[in-house]
Amino acid sequence: MILESTICAIATPGNGALSILRVSGPNTFAIVEPIFKSAQKGKIISEQLPNTIHFGHIVDEDEIIDEVLVSIFRAPHSYTGEDSIEISCHGSVYIQQKIMELLIEQGAESAKPGEFTQRAFLNGKMDLSQAEAVADLIASESKASHAVAMQQMRGGFSQKIKVLRDRLLHFISLVELELDFSEEDVEFADRKELTKLVTDVKELVDSLKDSFQLGNVLKSGVPVAIIGRPNVGKSTLLNALLNEERAIVSEIEGTTRDAIEDTVVIEGITFRFIDTAGIRETADTIENLGIRKTYQKIDQSSIIMLLVEASDEAELINKSLVAIRKQLKDSQHLLLVINKSDLAETDTPDEMLSSIQLEESEKAVLISANKQTGISKLVSLLLEQINLGSLRHQDVIISNIRHFNALNSASESLERVLSGLTEQIPQDLLAQDIRGTLHYLGEITGEVTTDEILGNIFKNFCIGK
Amino acid sequence: MILESTICAIATPGNGALSILRVSGPNTFAIVEPIFKSAQKGKIISEQLPNTIHFGHIVDEDEIIDEVLVSIFRAPHSYTGEDSIEISCHGSVYIQQKIMELLIEQGAESAKPGEFTQRAFLNGKMDLSQAEAVADLIASESKASHAVAMQQMRGGFSQKIKVLRDRLLHFISLVELELDFSEEDVEFADRKELTKLVTDVKELVDSLKDSFQLGNVLKSGVPVAIIGRPNVGKSTLLNALLNEERAIVSEIEGTTRDAIEDTVVIEGITFRFIDTAGIRETADTIENLGIRKTYQKIDQSSIIMLLVEASDEAELINKSLVAIRKQLKDSQHLLLVINKSDLAETDTPDEMLSSIQLEESEKAVLISANKQTGISKLVSLLLEQINLGSLRHQDVIISNIRHFNALNSASESLERVLSGLTEQIPQDLLAQDIRGTLHYLGEITGEVTTDEILGNIFKNFCIGK
Numbered sequence: 001m002i003l004e005s006t007i008c009a010i011a012t013p014g015n016g017a018l019s020i021l022r023v024s025g026p027n028t029f030a031i032v033e034p035i036f037k038s039a040q041k042g043k044i045i046s047e048q049l050p051n052t053i054h055f056g057h058i059v060d061e062d063e064i065i066d067e068v069l070v071s072i073f074r075a076p077h078s079y080t081g082e083d084s085i086e087i088s089c090h091g092s093v094y095i096q097q098k099i100m101e102l103l104i105e106q107g108a109e110s111a112k113p114g115e116f117t118q119r120a121f122l123n124g125k126m127d128l129s130q131a132e133a134v135a136d137l138i139a140s141e142s143k144a145s146h147a148v149a150m151q152q153m154r155g156g157f158s159q160k161i162k163v164l165r166d167r168l169l170h171f172i173s174l175v176e177l178e179l180d181f182s183e184e185d186v187e188f189a190d191r192k193e194l195t196k197l198v199t200d201v202k203e204l205v206d207s208l209k210d211s212f213q214l215g216n217v218l219k220s221g222v223p224v225a226i227i228g229r230p231n232v233g234k235s236t237l238l239n240a241l242l243n244e245e246r247a248i249v250s251e252i253e254g255t256t257r258d259a260i261e262d263t264v265v266i267e268g269i270t271f272r273f274i275d276t277a278g279i280r281e282t283a284d285t286i287e288n289l290g291i292r293k294t295y296q297k298i299d300q301s302s303i304i305m306l307l308v309e310a311s312d313e314a315e316l317i318n319k320s321l322v323a324i325r326k327q328l329k330d331s332q333h334l335l336l337v338i339n340k341s342d343l344a345e346t347d348t349p350d351e352m353l354s355s356i357q358l359e360e361s362e363k364a365v366l367i368s369a370n371k372q373t374g375i376s377k378l379v380s381l382l383l384e385q386i387n388l389g390s391l392r393h394q395d396v397i398i399s400n401i402r403h404f405n406a407l408n409s410a411s412e413s414l415e416r417v418l419s420g421l422t423e424q425i426p427q428d429l430l431a432q433d434i435r436g437t438l439h440y441l442g443e444i445t446g447e448v449t450t451d452e453i454l455g456n457i458f459k460n461f462c463i464g465k
Numbered sequence: 466m467i468l469e470s471t472i473c474a475i476a477t478p479g480n481g482a483l484s485i486l487r488v489s490g491p492n493t494f495a496i497v498e499p500i501f502k503s504a505q506k507g508k509i510i511s512e513q514l515p516n517t518i519h520f521g522h523i524v525d526e527d528e529i530i531d532e533v534l535v536s537i538f539r540a541p542h543s544y545t546g547e548d549s550i551e552i553s554c555h556g557s558v559y560i561q562q563k564i565m566e567l568l569i570e571q572g573a574e575s576a577k578p579g580e581f582t583q584r585a586f587l588n589g590k591m592d593l594s595q596a597e598a599v600a601d602l603i604a605s606e607s608k609a610s611h612a613v614a615m616q617q618m619r620g621g622f623s624q625k626i627k628v629l630r631d632r633l634l635h636f637i638s639l640v641e642l643e644l645d646f647s648e649e650d651v652e653f654a655d656r657k658e659l660t661k662l663v664t665d666v667k668e669l670v671d672s673l674k675d676s677f678q679l680g681n682v683l684k685s686g687v688p689v690a691i692i693g694r695p696n697v698g699k700s701t702l703l704n705a706l707l708n709e710e711r712a713i714v715s716e717i718e719g720t721t722r723d724a725i726e727d728t729v730v731i732e733g734i735t736f737r738f739i740d741t742a743g744i745r746e747t748a749d750t751i752e753n754l755g756i757r758k759t760y761q762k763i764d765q766s767s768i769i770m771l772l773v774e775a776s777d778e779a780e781l782i783n784k785s786l787v788a789i790r791k792q793l794k795d796s797q798h799l800l801l802v803i804n805k806s807d808l809a810e811t812d813t814p815d816e817m818l819s820s821i822q823l824e825e826s827e828k829a830v831l832i833s834a835n836k837q838t839g840i841s842k843l844v845s846l847l848l849e850q851i852n853l854g855s856l857r858h859q860d861v862i863i864s865n866i867r868h869f870n871a872l873n874s875a876s877e878s879l880e881r882v883l884s885g886l887t888e889q890i891p892q893d894l895l896a897q898d899i900r901g902t903l904h905y906l907g908e909i910t911g912e913v914t915t916d917e918i919l920g921n922i923f924k925n926f927c928i929g930k
């Protein structure tokens with residue numbers, strides 16, 4: 001696909017040592033040449049070898065705007081697959097803007113968000129799920145989110161989908177051929193082989209679909225709702241986790257004004273600790289969970305951490321556990337953290353723990369946030385809850401809600417294909433169900449796409465990528 | 466000069482489409498090679514041509530950290546003059562940090578602020594004043610500050626200083642030779658020629674020195690103190706200037722908590738409008754200027770703008786003018802801005818203007834900030850005050866206080882040399898005065914330097930430059 005326009009953008013943020021401007025499109029050289037004067041007299045960049053770097057000046061007629069390095073790329077061996085140039089200049093806001101102006105004067109267009117990557121997709125340099133991974137990769141701030149994005153960008157699962165989709169395409173052409181000969185009752189498509197293929201596809205689709213919960217959690221962070229009275233030691237606990245892990249804690253405002261999130265990266269995985277204002281306001285009783293906002297926070301969390309003090313009455317804690325348990329879905333984990341175990345006056349911690357009624361899937365840990373004891377145990381419990389085992393065994397993980405939705409639809413339509421095959425439904429209905437599957441699978445890799453889908457994907461990119 | 470260490474830094478700020486990491490020093494290739502896998506199997510980057518770009522992966526053993534472009538530079542043809550590599554990666558915070566970690570593991574050192582530029586200076590790629598201009602260039606946000614920095618970076622005045630300094634060096638060797646033959650009363654150094662040279666040097670030094678006020682103003686912005694009651698229309702005026710010029714207005718906190726600055730860029734020149742809290746607090750009378758902070762603000766400003774309303778009593782305005790005039794230095798300009806000329810009820814604006822007593826150097830303008838009238842006249846008056854003529858005629862302008870101080874000292878010692886020549890002082894005293902001049906001139910270009918001077922200069926650079 002050849003796009004006629006040539007686009008340009010500042011690809012680095014703000015004001016720093018260096019800044020990179022990118023130009024891409026068929027007129028790249030014609031646009032840059034009039035404003036670039038090589039330090040070697042008479043050198044013309046369009047005559048230079050691709051993948052080479054040239055020192056010189058960006059000029060506005062006689063005025064020197066900056067000393068720059070210009071990197072030359074030739075179609076199709078560039079990020080976009082088009083002729084491209086990268087200009088490395090001093091990171092001054094004025095210089096960046098001025099070079100943009102000059103490029104636009106020469107006929108370049110200001111690139112829209114993600115337009116370079118969109119061109120890479122349109123020119124077949126990557127499929128759609130790989131293009132989406134570029135944005136995830138740029139946003140990645142932890143080892144886990146980086147690993148998920150990198151695997152997707154390297155074509156992890158889309159390659160598999162493509163292979164299976166191609167085989168389905170072969171079958172549908174046979175089924176549709178049968179339609180042409182419908183009066184003769186022939187079967188070009190081997191139903192046994194087709195059933196096997198559809199079963200294989202459905203297995204892959206379902207396993208990818210199932211990986212979404214983990215993928216999403218690795219990408220966005222594991223949401224942990226903290227339930228506990230004020231002063232029970234939440235911030236001391238977060239600091240203790242910090243010390244233990246030399247991780248980054250930051251306090252960001254949640255999506256609603258009354259939820260505060262603290263982010264801690266533990267062994268490369270981001271945990272988002274969500275404190276709920278609901279609980280804060282009902283300062284005097286742990287069992288008072290009857291606040292809608294608290295429910296919402298619990299609902300959105302993968303792990304629910306009940307933070308209590310060792311001096312609390314066991315009966316009260318048991319009551320709280322019962323109340324929380326009622327709200328939980330199967331996929332959620334309940335973790336009881338008993339703080340200030342060093343200060344307990346009434347029972348010894350062990351006696352106390354024995355009088356608490358935990359269910360089999362629930363875990364409890366005694367800590368002293370102040371004295372930093374029990375923290376490594378807590379860390380390993382947190383990591384255990386998110387089932388990292390599946391991260392290691394499973395070689396493909398999806399983390400994108402758009403993929404999840406398409407896989408869901410694909411799975412449903414595959415189910416219909418399978419039951420259609422069992423019930424020996426007419427060829428035209430069978431063909432229709434297979435077409436449905438092909439559509440949903442194609443949406444993931446971008447073989448089936450619309451301007452709307454592309455628009456939604458690339459609008460969230462940064463400019464210059 | 467060969468430095469043994471190899472340094473690395475992230476040269477682009479924050480989280481964006483692209484990020485550049487720089488590596489420079491004798492071990493650059495040995496450090497990057499173990500962590501870079503070329504997309505072309507078996508390609509070894511140290512065997513590639515300089516100024517070429519190579520696609521591949523940064524790896525941490527088996528794990529792929531990112532798909533990157535690696536640009537290769539060979540000493541002395543690089544920014545620092547050393548072997549250098551630039552790694553262009555996805556602008557993820559995680560990826561940037563991870564690549565830094567890998568480089569450091571391989572033996573690179575984390576670069577200090579400005580260390581790349583400091584190496585460029587130490588390796589003779591630029592003189593000290595050019596190195597200083599790099600920081601100014603990166604900080605430049607307006608056409609004027611950019612022009613001043615660019616002229617300095619291109620070696621504008623330091624080249625001239627160097628030539629004259631070399632000629633002085635030649636003369637001092639002759640004068641010092643005379644000392645060896647002092648008993649014989651010979652004159653190797655032609656006194657007439659020396660006097661001519663010293664006069665030429667002093668002329669250049671003084672003209673550079675005189676350009677500082679303008680240079681500093683162009684670099685840092687023209688400070689304009691606004692004196693006027695609240696509600697006289699200050700913010701409407703600033704907005705009107707904005708509309709007229711499509712410029713950038715930003716409100717930044719001044720150095721003291723009670724001064725607010727608004728920055729407007731007009732025809733490439735930054736004006737810093739300084740409102741004074743003193744005046745704000747004495748809301749009811751314009752003539753009440755008896756507040757120390759107001760004096761300070763006036764003292765620091767190039768232009769003092771008295772903002773009044775057309776309905777104000779002429780007598781009161783005249784009193785204010787007298788009060789302000791007492792505070793002014795010769796280099797400062799007083800500008801009377803009469804706002805709300807459309808709303809004046811008593812006199813017509815012209816009648817009012819005729820009853821105001823302005824001195825010859827002072828200007829007045831009638832505006833309506835609301836109706837946007839008179840603004841272009843005000844703009845041209847503001848530009849007129851800063852004497853841009855000298856910017857166009859003068860090909861060299863200094864904007865650096867360190868240079869100004871050195872030029873001042875050089876000028877004083879040149880004065881001593883000249884009077885010494887007239888008075889035919891002994892050779893040893895003459896030689897001493899010339900040595901003094903050489904020292905001060907050498908400080909500017911970096912031919913004379915100390916670790917302290919270098920430390921002070923480069924600590925203000927950003928990391929990665």
